[in-house]
Amino acid sequence: xxxxxxxxxxxxxxxxxxxxxxxxxxxxxxxxxxxxxxxxxxxxxxxxxxxxxxxxxxxxxxxxxxxxxxxxxxxxxxxxxxxxxxxxxxxxxxxxxxxxxxxxxxxxxxxxxxxxxxxxxxxxxxxxxxxxxxxxxxxxxxxxxxxxxxxxxxxxxxxxxxxxxxxxxxxxxxxxxxxxxxxxxxxxxxxxxxxxxxxxxxxxxxxxxxxxxxxxxxxxxxxxxxxxxxxxxx
Numbered sequence: 001x002x003x004x005x006x007x008x009x010x011x012x013x014x015x016x017x018x019x020x021x022x023x024x025x026x027x028x029x030x031x032x033x034x035x036x037x038x039x040x041x042x043x044x045x046x047x048x049x050x051x052x053x054x055x056x057x058x059x060x061x062x063x064x065x066x067x068x069x070x071x072x073x074x075x076x077x078x079x080x081x082x083x084x085x086x087x088x089x090x091x092x093x094x095x096x097x098x099x100x101x102x103x104x105x106x107x108x109x110x111x112x113x114x115x116x117x118x119x120x121x122x123x124x125x126x127x128x129x130x131x132x133x134x135x136x137x138x139x140x141x142x143x144x145x146x147x148x149x150x151x152x153x154x155x156x157x158x159x160x161x162x163x164x165x166x167x168x169x170x171x172x173x174x175x176x177x178x179x180x181x182x183x184x185x186x187x188x189x190x191x192x193x194x195x196x197x198x199x200x201x202x203x204x205x206x207x208x209x210x211x212x213x214x215x216x217x218x219x220x221x222x223x224x225x226x227x228x229x230x231x232x233x234x
Contacts, residue, residue, distance in 0.1 A: 020216040027212035034205040038098040038198050049091040049103035056107040056184045078109035101199040108177035119172045126166045133162040156224045164217040174210045178203040
């Protein structure tokens with residue numbers, strides 16, 4: 001999106017790029033460093049991430065929710081449409097504090113789904129329109145190479161309003177999943193003493209990436225609103 005900013009944003013607004021760039025970089029570096037630190041610290045129970053997720057799900061009566069392995073680094077996610085929990089290989093088989101923390105977090109999303117947690121339901125409803133808005137932004141970038149940028153600003157505002165709303169509702173969903181994860185880990189004998197602090201640091205670092213995404217969306221939306229106001233004055 002930085003390239004797009006270069007095409008859309010007047011010079012007087014360049015400084016608006018700095019907060020989201022700095023926070024985004026910091027969030028990613030913190031997550032990477034925290035994960036690397038605790039991925040080598042074994043959990044005292046010896047359980048793997050997959051086993052922890054399965055235990056949490058089964059205790060909640062979610063025996064039908066599958067726990068599967070997926071390729072990639074930190075590609076862990078819960079798919080509410082498929083009713084399945086996917087863990088990256090290092091967290092699926094890993095028996096570290098980082099692995100069980102991430103696995104419990106994803107299981108927390110399944111618990112939200114079971115409880116019909118309102119923010120999750122809203123987020124699920126927003127997925128199709130947000131996907132469309134994200135694709136529209138990419139097409140606006142392409143069209144911006146061949147036509148007057150000012151004609152696309154209104155569409156960009158609409159698209160980023162949707163994306164920002166999606167990011168806003170994502171925050172309570174992710175924080176609540178982490179809260180549920182910590183409670184469930186305690187119930188199965190994980191997360192006491194130093195383990196609690198370690199798991200908390202991993203989950204907090206992951207949550208910061210969602211905060212950074214929210215800030216980026218807000219600042220990008222503000223960019224386009226300022227451009228629209230500048231165009232109206234001309």
